[in-house]
Amino acid sequence: MKKCDLCGKNEAVMKVRQVDKDGNVTELNICAECAHKRGFSEVEKINMSVAEVLAEMKKKVAEEDRYLVCPGCGMSFAEFKRLGRLGCAECYTSFGPRLESLIRRIQGAVQHIGKTTKVGRKKAQVRMNVQRLNEELKNAIQAEDYEKAAKLRDQLKQAGKHAGR
Amino acid sequence: MLAANPVGKWLAATGMESDIVISTRVRLARNLVDVPFIVKASASDQARVVDTVRWALQDSGYLKRGKFIDNEQLTEEQGQFLLERHLVSPDFIEAKTKRGLYVSRDETISLMVNEEDHLRFHALVSGFDFPSAFDVVSKLDERLESQVGYAFSSKFGFLTACPTNVGTGMRASVLVHLPGLVLTKEIEKVLRGAVHIDLVVRGLYGEGTETKGNFFQISNQKTLGRSESEILETVTDSTRQIVDYEHKAREYLIKNLRVEIEDKVFRSFALLKSARILSSDEAINLLATVRLGVSLGIINQVNLSRVSKLLILVLPENLQAMLGERLKLPERDERRATFVRESLVR
Numbered sequence: 001m002k003k004c005d006l007c008g009k010n011e012a013v014m015k016v017r018q019v020d021k022d023g024n025v026t027e028l029n030i031c032a033e034c035a036h037k038r039g040f041s042e043v044e045k046i047n048m049s050v051a052e053v054l055a056e057m058k059k060k061v062a063e064e065d066r067y068l069v070c071p072g073c074g075m076s077f078a079e080f081k082r083l084g085r086l087g088c089a090e091c092y093t094s095f096g097p098r099l100e101s102l103i104r105r106i107q108g109a110v111q112h113i114g115k116t117t118k119v120g121r122k123k124a125q126v127r128m129n130v131q132r133l134n135e136e137l138k139n140a141i142q143a144e145d146y147e148k149a150a151k152l153r154d155q156l157k158q159a160g161k162h163a164g165r
Numbered sequence: 166m167l168a169a170n171p172v173g174k175w176l177a178a179t180g181m182e183s184d185i186v187i188s189t190r191v192r193l194a195r196n197l198v199d200v201p202f203i204v205k206a207s208a209s210d211q212a213r214v215v216d217t218v219r220w221a222l223q224d225s226g227y228l229k230r231g232k233f234i235d236n237e238q239l240t241e242e243q244g245q246f247l248l249e250r251h252l253v254s255p256d257f258i259e260a261k262t263k264r265g266l267y268v269s270r271d272e273t274i275s276l277m278v279n280e281e282d283h284l285r286f287h288a289l290v291s292g293f294d295f296p297s298a299f300d301v302v303s304k305l306d307e308r309l310e311s312q313v314g315y316a317f318s319s320k321f322g323f324l325t326a327c328p329t330n331v332g333t334g335m336r337a338s339v340l341v342h343l344p345g346l347v348l349t350k351e352i353e354k355v356l357r358g359a360v361h362i363d364l365v366v367r368g369l370y371g372e373g374t375e376t377k378g379n380f381f382q383i384s385n386q387k388t389l390g391r392s393e394s395e396i397l398e399t400v401t402d403s404t405r406q407i408v409d410y411e412h413k414a415r416e417y418l419i420k421n422l423r424v425e426i427e428d429k430v431f432r433s434f435a436l437l438k439s440a441r442i443l444s445s446d447e448a449i450n451l452l453a454t455v456r457l458g459v460s461l462g463i464i465n466q467v468n469l470s471r472v473s474k475l476l477i478l479v480l481p482e483n484l485q486a487m488l489g490e491r492l493k494l495p496e497r498d499e500r501r502a503t504f505v506r507e508s509l510v511r
Binding site: 087093 | 201202205213216217220281310311314316320321324325326327328329331332333387389390391392
């Protein structure tokens with residue numbers, strides 16, 4: 001066993017890497033006593049079993065999964081993992097590297113090289129938008145929210161212009 | 166609803182290698198832009214998608230060459246009927262939410278609305294024919310795309326609810342009949358080889374069902390990072406190789422075990438022609454053996470097309486739809502036996 005590089009007396013129980021301003025790395029073997037004095041509190045955690053460490057890591061990942069939420073549809077990454085289905089197109093960007101690494105595992109690639117779509121608003125899209133606005137307008141009138149209704153009416157006028165083209 | 170007869174054009178047993186390759190299918194998965202995917206779509210979102218797609222099909226002239234069916238109009242039996250005919254998935258008929266289905270008159274095109282993705286559509290053609298299937302499905306894809314607009318990213322391609330379909334959204338598959346490889350016990354080796362090069366092998370009715378009558382479905386597993394033509398090429402090359410192995414296995418059987426094979430084929434044929442009670446499973450297995458016999462020239466009283474069509478018409482819902490009445494067991498098995506007998510003897 002190696003002796004502690006700091007006190008030179010006790011047996012070293014851990015390795016510490018120090019990086020200085022210039023990026024030079026020095027590795028030190030340190031005993032429990034010196035570690036405690038210097039505030040390397042991890043010394044106590046070494047007593048955790050492998051299973052405990054894994055459980056801790058899993059808990060942390062699960063927590064992250066719950067908080068990683070797509071603003072487009074409100075789906076969390078945890079929900080996606082449970083359902084195996086994404087909630088909307090935006091999930092593909094919202095879930096970022098977590099989803100990307102999963103896709104890499106499944107597909108062996110993360111870049112599409114096939115057929116592409118043409119951009120531009122489509123006839124049916126405009127039509128669908130008008131339908132949605134009409135539905136919302138009906139609801140707003142029923143709820144007697146006339147301010148919202150007026151706004152929706154303006155939007156409908158705009159949408160109608162596009163549809164008429 | 167669709168009539169039981171005539172059956173889909175894909176069962177005509179025409180096209181290349183149709184003694185081994187029953188059909189070729191190319192399926193695309195697409196989602197409409199600006200609408201949440203199915204698990205997050207509200208009831209009104211889903212209704213709007215069905216309505217929009219129906220409208221787009223009408224506007225592009227597809228509707229007058231086929232039928233659009235609402236899943237709310239479908240009874241459980243009719244759903245099962247469509248499943249037996251390879252026009253819908255099990256998932257499609259189980260759902261209680263708003264869904265739609267378009268089927269072209271000759272049953273070459275099927276388009277499911279609000280299944281796992283907003284749009285799942287395929288072209289299904291007889292024999293080994295990826296160029297035709299891809300051509301049909303691409304045309305429909307382009308027409309729909311120009312009207313509804315798809316969820317697409319330049320990085321991930323066509324965006325799908327499940328990342329296993331993202332990219333091209335394309336599944337290219339063949340339905341093959343491999344009794345030669347099963348009888349020579351080479352099938353395991355061939356199928357393992359297929360899986361090794363990223364192909365998926367399934368029984369006739371897709372995931373989770375055992376293989377009845379030695380029919381297998383082979384398709385690409387990956388959909389991203391390779392172009393449509395690369396995917397088609399891979400599946401085409403592998404199919405060609407599997408067809409070649411099956412031909413060799415059949416040659417071997419005829420050369421070395423001719424009497425045994427003839428015995429098996431003639432016994433199956435005789436059973437079909439004289440049985441008075443016939444379950445659908447038994448009918449499928451016997452018809453599959455007869456199909457091999459026809460391919461090998463052992464039987465020439467019936468042709469491949471007749472046997473292929475029977476393979477669908479003996480299924481419970483197709484049989485009942487064709488006879489125009491609901492039949493309980495054991496009567497259904499008796500009527501099936503009569504129907505098969507009459508179809509083969511005349």
